[in-house]
Amino acid sequence: MSSGLWGGVSPLGWGIVLAFLILAFAPIYYAWRQRIPISLAIVASLLLCWVFQTILQFFDGTRDFLLLAFATNPMWQTSPIEFHRLFTAAWLHAAGRGGGLVFQHILGNVLVIALVGVPLEQRLGRGRFLTIYLIGAVAGNLAWWFSHWGEFRFALGASGAAFGLLGCYLACWPRDEIEFPLVLIRKWPISLIALLKLGLEIAQVGLLYGGWTGSSSIAHLAHIGGFFVCYAVARPIAKGGPTPPEIRDGGPSAYAAEKGDELQKKNRMGGLKFDPWDDAGKPLEGKASHVLQRLREEGDELETRRAWLEELSEVARCPNCDSELKVEISDEVAQLHCENSRKHLLWP
Numbered sequence: 001m002s003s004g005l006w007g008g009v010s011p012l013g014w015g016i017v018l019a020f021l022i023l024a025f026a027p028i029y030y031a032w033r034q035r036i037p038i039s040l041a042i043v044a045s046l047l048l049c050w051v052f053q054t055i056l057q058f059f060d061g062t063r064d065f066l067l068l069a070f071a072t073n074p075m076w077q078t079s080p081i082e083f084h085r086l087f088t089a090a091w092l093h094a095a096g097r098g099g100g101l102v103f104q105h106i107l108g109n110v111l112v113i114a115l116v117g118v119p120l121e122q123r124l125g126r127g128r129f130l131t132i133y134l135i136g137a138v139a140g141n142l143a144w145w146f147s148h149w150g151e152f153r154f155a156l157g158a159s160g161a162a163f164g165l166l167g168c169y170l171a172c173w174p175r176d177e178i179e180f181p182l183v184l185i186r187k188w189p190i191s192l193i194a195l196l197k198l199g200l201e202i203a204q205v206g207l208l209y210g211g212w213t214g215s216s217s218i219a220h221l222a223h224i225g226g227f228f229v230c231y232a233v234a235r236p237i238a239k240g241g242p243t244p245p246e247i248r249d250g251g252p253s254a255y256a257a258e259k260g261d262e263l264q265k266k267n268r269m270g271g272l273k274f275d276p277w278d279d280a281g282k283p284l285e286g287k288a289s290h291v292l293q294r295l296r297e298e299g300d301e302l303e304t305r306r307a308w309l310e311e312l313s314e315v316a317r318c319p320n321c322d323s324e325l326k327v328e329i330s331d332e333v334a335q336l337h338c339e340n341s342r343k344h345l346l347w348p
Contacts (some may be wrong), residue, residue: 016056016065017187023048024091028130038126039117042133046091046158050106066092068223072141073296086145090137092156105157111181112162116193119178121167121241122252131237135228136164143225155219160226163197167231170194172238172245174253189205198227266282267301270348280319288316306334320344 009017015117024045031041056062070088094105113133121129140160148155169176174191182188182196204220205334239247243252272295277284282290304331313325313336323340339346 012062013065013069016062017069020052020066020287022050022071023052024088032126033125037118037121038119039113040132042117042158043114044111046093046106047115048092049091050095057096059348063096066345067154068291071156072144073152073154074150075152076147077145077202078157084140086141086340089136089141089156090158090161091327092158093158105156106214109158109162113158113165115180116165116169116190119252120165123167123176123241124238125241128237128241130253132164132230132234133161134154135233136167136230137161139164139229140222140226144222147221155222157219157222159219160222160236162226163201163223164230166194166197167227168230168234168238171231171234173243173247173252175246178251193219194227194299196225198224201227217250243260263331266272268303269305269332271334272299276347277319282319284316289310291315301319302332302334306332309334309336318345 027045027048028039030036031038053066056065057276070085071092072083072085072089076082094107117129117133124132126166131175137158140163141155143160144155146310166243171191174189174194176190177187178190178193179185180188180193182193186311201220201223205224235245274336275284275292277292291308291312295305295312299305299308306327309327313327316325317323318325318338320338320341321340321344323338325333325336328337335346335348337346
């Protein structure tokens with residue numbers, strides 16, 4: 001569906017668009033709010049979208065609608081209104097009655113995203129993992145676009161994102177071992193998994209463009225593009241995350257992920273060295289001064305910070321307008337604010 005055809009979409013078509021977007025992004029939004037692994041939420045969203053695609057295949061009027069609306073097509077990509085395809089194509093897979101090839105497309109991607117994505121997310125943290133995933137998806141589609149410039153050919157699938165996860169893992173923690181089906185289902189070094197899969201893709205591209213094989217329906221260049229772009233940006237993105245790159249700690253674990261998430265929250269807690277009452281020339285006295293001192297001594301943990309801020313809110317007032325103070329919690333990080341106006345006080 002080129003940019004000129006969007007105006008002719010029927011109400012049914014817009015309903016399909018809305019349903020697809022909800023199926024794609026609702027699991028990720030829910031997982032983010034509930035602190036469920038994003039990698040597993042992505043797997044769920046991909047499977048839901050694939051089931052929806054499969055259902056649409058049984059009706060002549062909707063069989064190709066999602067392909068036309070959301071898949072990457074080099075002939076159409078130059079129009080800014082079509083840039084969404086660089087993202088949405090990663091939520092489409094082969095669907096219909098194509099036998100083994102249809103199932104292989106979706107299952108191959110969700111297998112990598114689940115088995116590689118879960119430990120990688122524990123290493124990176126949820127936000128950084130999602131960033132890497134989206135970069136891989138866009139990079140893969142860009143590689144397809146530029147390598148097939150001007151051609152009328154559709155590309156779809158999460159393979160660029162999946163290979164991006166492999167590239168990121170190889171760049172940051174190549175010594176990790178994860179469960180993966182290579183001949184046998186057992187723990188294999190991520191370096192072996194990543195380099196073997198990349199090598200097979202490069203070999204396929206060589207055979208294809210060297211004239212040794214015929215045309216292929218697999219976007220090998222998209223896979224390679226996602227891999228190398230994520231490999232290049234992985235270390236800057238991983239820096240400051242839960243696990244430093246190259247660490248040797250026996251591999252990721254759920255405990256490590258929880259501790260990394262807690263560390264990220266602590267990093268968002270403001271400093272206590274300076275306080276707004278001193279800055280306003282109205283230093284706290286009596287019990288309020290005592291509570292502030294205890295806050296400075298013991299407020300380096302999320303729970304104790306919150307407890308002492310709640311205590312301080314009961315004995316101190318806004319240094320700007322003398323209003324009462326309230327404690328607000330954002331993702332377990334507590335701050336004190338003026339009941340009258342947050343502009344008066346939001347600390348620490």
